[in-house]
Amino acid sequence: MNTTATTWRVGWSRGVTELRQSFTNAGDLFNHCFWPVIMLITTFFLRDVAFRQTGFSLGTLVLPSILGMNASMAMVTMSQLLTADREDGTLLRAKATPNGMRSYLVGKIVSVSGSLVADLLIFLIPGMFIISGLAIGGPGSWLTLIWVLALGLAATLPIGAVLGSLFTSARSQGLLTLPILGVIAISGVFYPITAMPHWVQWIAQLFPIYWLGLGTRSALLPDSAMAIEIGESWRHLETVGVLSVWAIAGLLLAPIVLRRMARREAGSSVAERREKALQRAR
Template sequence: MTPTTVAAWAGWRRGLIELRQSFTNGQDLFGHLFWPAAMLATIYFVGDTALDAGGLLLGTMLLPSILGMNVAFNGLLTMSQLLAVEREDGTLLRAKATPNGMLGYLVGKVVTVSGTLIAGVAIVLIPGLFLVDGLALGSLSAWLTLAWVVLLGTVASLPLGAVLGSLCSSPRSLGLIMFPIMGLAAISGIFYPITSMPEWLQWIAQAFPLYWLGLGMRSALLPDAAVAIEIGESWRHLETLGVLGAWTVFGLVVAPIVLRRMARRESGSSVAERRHKALQRIA
């Protein structure tokens, strides 16, 4: 085996170990379950609200939209959070000091976050199937659409999350990332049809992956009549492929460049300086 293959294999195993630890640690498990539980509670309490689309209920529309949001949030925020935290505690520096360590480190993070993302989708989807009426998952095409949207959304969001995480000097600066993403969720048709919003907001939302992830999920899970609430009354699968594909290419091109620059700047003195600042804030 070549050194690159050894590093990638080590990263794969490390990612699986971290994933297992994450779902067997009480604090981490609470974090994995709290957000899905809150979203499911929201779906339950607003589920009987009717929309102007052939009797479609708000809860029925919310479930696939929230699934799309979970894919984006896990890919963007979890990846950026892990990079920011492990940059500050010196984990990234130790990986840099090991031959092919950065490759193994990044493979491990991709495995961990991807596993967390898929588990998050299942945690919401499985109970949601019993809570929500009117879903259309009785065909193979629906499940195939769900699969390619989750896969493409994951590949599109993970590199972007790595870029955002490399731009954060510490975990405390993650709020600068979180608030714009939350604002984007508010205008991307996640919680209410995007066609009810001003046209200029619709154009902004369509420039980012979050809207297209929600749209792709709705196209997989909702009946054909639900397309009436979408822009142009179409599921726009080709456009979904195009936009998510473009963000994937952008992330895969930019992420290695940004991560290499971040790794070059890491040193023992920079880690010590960040720790000193963190201790000063605690004191």
Template sequence: MSAASTAVRAGLARGAIQFRQSITSPAEIFNHAFWPALALIAVVFLRRWHFGGTPLATLAVPSILGMNAAMAMVTMSQYLTADREDGTLLRAKATPHGMVGYLVGRLVSVSGGLLLDLALFFVPALLLADGLILNQLGRWLTLLWVLALALVATLPAGAVLGSAFGSSRSQGLLTLPILGVIGISGIFYPIAALPGWVQGIAQVFPLYWLGLGMRSALLPPDAVAVELGHSWRHLETVGVLGAWAVVGLLLAPVVLRRMARRESGSALAARRARALRTGGAR
């Protein structure tokens, strides 16, 4: 067995352990439950409004699934930054093919956490939103390929973002842009109701397409009337998400290798000293 395949096996085992830890720690359990709970509250409030004859709550459920899938990018970025700060990346760098094992482990743990978060939202949402269709094999297949594309399109991008931030505190710089993209991506209100230039900006990012793909899998056929062009646009969904996936897969290994080369004991010590000074100043 080659060293690379051994590293991959170790990464798979590491990811399984990290995921198991995330569902046994009270703090991690709260993190898993927090966003699904907020999303369910939003669905409850949206039940009273309709758009194009379809309840907004029904439109919002698949859109929120797509939003949560895209948020895996932020989770990946946060983990990478935290692991860089505490020396995990430095230890991975010191072992043969350690970065491969580290990356595989994080992909497994983040993907597992995402699936758990989606289930925590989706199962109760089925009781709150009427009109979702789940009794056709083709719809389940659509849901699966959209979710698979979501992971491939967002997790490498999250690794790139995580390598760009020097500390976990700077991760807050991601919050406002992401909230802005969520606001214009048709998550809680159909994008067709927004100005044309806003629609154009939203369609550059994967979040809109993830929501659209999820809606095509779960909503009745007549719900397409509220979408742009009155179409689910599967080809465009594959194209945009595929483009994000290709760019991310090309950039992530290069960026991670460059970041790993910069990691050293002295760099880690300097970051810890800066953190201590900052904490003392407060």
């Protein structure tokens, strides 16, 4: 049997199993619902807050931006899961099987992507009834949303795998989360980026979070909202270009970094990390 086909089949099966388990476990199910509900509450209180004289409320502008932000946060989820599996020895077991690391990575991409889509639907479907002014009537809106999210996942998930390989303990993930929250704050998610200083706008445009937010706004907002954006345009070509650069960089770098990480994994290192975790718990 073709090795590549087997790797994808095993990885897909693993990912679907993990996804199914996450929706039958009370703790995971709570996590799936918690943040979408918090974001819904946020948009609800912003639904009547006008942004300058644009005719749009902050709630209308924020809802699609939050979709893009959540898609970009998939790299944090990927990083956290990879670090946790490295700490408890799951990666070592994957390494010991033929093509185990590749199957593991495919499985994680499937499970994280599936979880993300479910979380976005939990947020978007009620949000469409809470927030007015969205342009969601035509198929073009949904096609744009699909390609933006698909390209966004291609840009963020490999980077998440790279970042996860840099940490040996789940406790150290705060070193990753805090900078990402800082980038979110300047990326026009909760307030239009054109209201920020120009130097902040340039920094934000270096990262995929801004472009994912711009792409989801272009899918769900009317064209009149372009007046609020940089250059008064949705800049689809630039969105494709920047997200593609991140995707290519991640896809080239992730296999190299993961192979090096796997070579360093051994039973002794897993036992040492487990002992340190037990000592912290005492």
